[in-house]
Amino acid sequence: MNQLINKKKQTTNQMIVWLLFVFFIFSLLQVGILDERIFQAFSRVEGLLLGMFPPVVNEPIDLAGAAIESLQIAIMGTLWGIIFSIALAMFAAKNLTPHISISYALKAFGAFVRAVPALIWALLFIIAIGLGPTPGILALAINSIGMLIKVYSEAIEEMDTGLIDALRATGASKFQIVMQGIIPSIMSIFISWSIFRFDINIRYSAVLGVVGAGGIGWELVRASRIAAYDQVLGITLVIFGMILLAELLTRFLKERADLATAKAME
Amino acid sequence: MSDIVLQTNSLGMTFPDGTRALNNINLTIRKGELVSIIGPSGAGKSTFMRSINLLNKPTEGTIMFEGEEVCKAKGKKLRLIRRQIGMVFQHFNLIKRSPTYQNVLHGRLGYMSSFKGGLGRFSEEDTRQALNILRRVGLEEQAFKRADELSGGQQQRVGIARAIAQSPSLLLADEPIASLDPSSSENVMNYLKTVCEEDGLTSIVNLHQVDFAKKFANRIIGIKAGEVIFDGSPKELTDGIINYLYYNK
């Protein structure tokens, strides 16, 4: 009987896969991917790419100032995003939520936050507060929440249920289960998502273009308005450097933490 | 010795995929007993244990623990019941990335304010006691290692230490000596026996080693295919019954 159920499950699965495949082909035709331009692409783009080299960084001091501002905004936006998302994710994860409807509600809330464009969020805060970094920070924080609630709660849902069982069996409260069982177990995945979001926020503060007194996003827009692609590439490299720096710093901190842990546990 | 600690009433459990793991289990366990459950692999021993503290919600029947109806308990009440019931898991279920002593301290969580416990602010007394228990089970040298760096038997003993740290009034131990060498096994079983006799702890222990069951338990329950087929003292457990339990299909 089991086998039968399995078979049935398999055929529905297969059917779904086939349907998706057909839809994929249909979409391929819709987007016109089968086009001769595919083959000429390289020769057409050659000149443009050459125009980007060598990358240029004009007025590095001003650019550094703009980069620092973006970094500060990204730090604040990420901070608030993380704080709220962790709190909400604990109620959004199915294996922790007090009631399943709360989980659905929070996930829908996350989806809603994502559906409203960043620009509208930014406008809302600008209307309330005025220009400056604060509305940008809030817009970033809100956007981070939309993503992190989802990511965090899914990470929690994927955890080994045995661990949660073990703590539940000691009579631990929900908060205790979270802090003593879940956080240590998925700390590293939490950290990597948070860093990932920080990285997105650095770039996002660059494209939002409304984050206030400049920021590296303004530099990017400025360079692109005058069509100076060598400068745009230069700024891109600076942003790339910022992302790498953030990654290196966390890696350093992580390694140091591991080292200390090893020392304390040897 | 005659207070009823646990009483199950026509307890039954069917898993979502249709597996019938428990069928009409009626048991009464009294204070201070050391009960050993034996039975072939897949008989339903673990499922029975996990039903008692509602880690698996049974699909039929009732469970009374110290006069409380477990199946109906929720929230704080359920937590209080669980605090009273220590559990040693077959697969240990340690928090792998936390150090050994911290895993033992988790047994104290039910007694602490939610906040303090969450932040891991265990009192000095609790900590000393946890380290003591670790010494009792022979792990003083592993106290600071991460739980996943321990050997199989060491992990199992951490699981036991955690359950004992909980100062439970009922201990459910699911094959607590499966990964232990003979000496550690005896050590652990002796320890359980002492606590039962001296502190009035009640223990239910799943065992595969019939000789250990006979040596340490004051009562043995045989489960086969989800049903109780034997319930008596070690002396009453004849070879015939053992044969029927394990060998007859």
Next chain:
Amino acid sequence: MSDIVLQTNSLGMTFPDGTRALNNINLTIRKGELVSIIGPSGAGKSTFMRSINLLNKPTEGTIMFEGEEVCKAKGKKLRLIRRQIGMVFQHFNLIKRSPTYQNVLHGRLGYMSSFKGGLGRFSEEDTRQALNILRRVGLEEQAFKRADELSGGQQQRVGIARAIAQSPSLLLADEPIASLDPSSSENVMNYLKTVCEEDGLTSIVNLHQVDFAKKFANRIIGIKAGEVIFDGSPKELTDGIINYLYYNK
């Protein structure tokens, strides 16, 4: 009976945190032997096994398997060596989200084209054989369940089935009967003994149950604190040695 299957030479292992788990292990294992390794929890038994197929790379010494130097093998060569060495893990290490029979089929991967194996396109013959082995270990009814829905002993038997499906020439079994009831234990050990005697399989089995070791093994090795302190036939294993092994500090 006298071909050397495995030979270790001053094998040593120190974990990154400084734990010295193995120390100067010199062993020679011959074809068809059923060797049982016994020793207290934390002695280094699992570490020894995991060194042989290089899941833990030993920090000192050499390992020769059928004339090949294991520690130097890489890529395809290492894969071929591993295919020859079946392993039953102490913690089973099943792919929890895959069904039971698929876990057994994983034993066949080393014999298939990389592509087919990766996609799970097992041949009909392999599948039939896998189901057969499952029947041998008493799991025909669980074949289509997900591995994490099985009871502890059932999972352990899946791990054994996987190793056997591999048709290895050397079987490393890390406490293969820890979670099994007496009947299943005997069943499994008998099976191993038969295969060793009839097919010339060589087995190294970690055991905690000394009686099982004495009953089934033709050679027993006692390890304590990372060193071999006994190596001989079951008859030579006196109570004094057992005492020293498990009880003397």
Next chain:
Amino acid sequence: GESASKTPEVSSANEGSENVVSGGDERSDWPDKFIFGLLPTEDQAELAKRYDPLVEYLEEYFGMDVELYNVANYTALIEAMANGHIHGSTFGPFSYLLAHERANGEAFAIPIRQEGGTLDDIFYYAQMITLEEHGINSLKDIKGNSLAYADPASASGHLFPKAMLINELGLTMDNVDDFPSDVIFSGSHEASLYSVLNGDVKTAGVCSTCIERVFDRVKDHKNFDQLKVFHESAPIPGGPYVIQGDLPQSFKDKVKQAFLDMKDHEQGKKFLEENDYLGGYAEVGHEVYNVVQETAEALGLSPEDLLN
């Protein structure tokens, strides 16, 4: 609170500002800080320089704090102005109309690039471009050919070219998009230029200054010699500097004067030179943009209709 009403922050302006500059009386209802937004507009050829000298100049001129915000999105600027968070800003010609409508913005000055230049020099053009080989020579030849606009909200890259089609060919809003075979928004003037050069579209509406500045990069393109402008719009005034209209008149006058006087001050001159505004600032009023507005209105191009 007081910020609920959509008027600029005139609150608590009388604290502490009297003793800074004489004539404290009329300053009593001025804001205590001048907040100015900056937007990269399409006709600005050189946007490379910083605005620090401008801030210094204005602070010195007013004797009050001046804050500049660089914002890349004009919707944000207009909303900020409508809610009283900024007092002035730069805008593009069309976004100025929106700012006028929604935030009561008033144009007061405009930078002039040529030394000694006059208001006549502030204009630029929307151009229709194509390749020789397509044989397109006038607006009516667009019929049945593909047409690229830059961005829906771009004056020279969408609104003016579309207005030309309607105006000069007698089309209506309803059928103007059916006149070409295909209408595409390319996102930017440069993308439009490349698309024409590559033959992906036959024609495009672009702004004259925008494409001139990338000629350097495309002059090696194999079709560059074929590129031609086959139609040009009426002159479009460049983007103005705008002040919020509900501010006290004395304040608005002072701000206007500050920009007009800039070329006579050392700090101001530095800023002008760095930004290639060699002609300083000239006074403009809303009337200059009546051309833009009237054209739009006469054609029924209210903002709402433009996108449909």
Next chain:
Amino acid sequence: MYAELMRRKKILFKNQLFIWAIIIAMIVWGWTGTNFNLSFLYKGTTNMAVFIFTDLLPPDISAIGSYIQPALQTIYMSFVGMVFSVVLSIFFGFMAAKNTTLHPLVALVSRSIVAFIRATPALILAIILVVAFGLGTLSGTLALGISGVGILGKAFPDVLEEIDQGQVDAVRATGASWFQVMGQGVWPQFKTGFVAWSLYKMDLNIREAAVLGLIGAGGIGYTLQGHINLFQYNKASVGIAMIFFLILIVEFTTAKVRERLL
């Protein structure tokens, strides 16, 4: 022994102090540098409420028509773009994760490539694609695909590095080849994360406006942005509702598929 525990705790504590000091220093630096202050928010709630209730609401239902075509187009582009980025990211992902890579150097290179793609602004990507492939959905789809590599190429290896090594070891011990270990040992553990992230990319694609707008590929996000730029907020709210609806469908699918796989 208790003293020993305290000594070790002190080591940990010192280290934690160090890490927290750095984190807090960064927060203080960011906080002061940006003058972040929430009291404004409280003062401005009326303004926000006015904006929401008079400008955004009520939605102008008649605008639905303007969204239908872009929405369909968005779905096609999103789907193909997602498949495209998933295929590439699986490659980069497996190469970049410590436990699945062929060589640490390969991992480093993969991570750098992905980070660079992530750092590339929409604008650069857009102009290159327009020049290479012309305006329209083709470039739009490719843009979605490439930008997806930046996201998924980072997400996949992070998921991979979290899987249970014991299960992988077991398959490796059977003598399985790299591909077999991936297919039979890693994949079953990876697939839930894989599905969740791939569909998250779909969700991102549906909302995408920046690149698509710069490429003339349209899409619902771009139409929405157009309404915002022209202050047609009550038409914008219709677009938001539609995107919300589409995202909910994706979210629901994700939940269902994950439930099956978990």
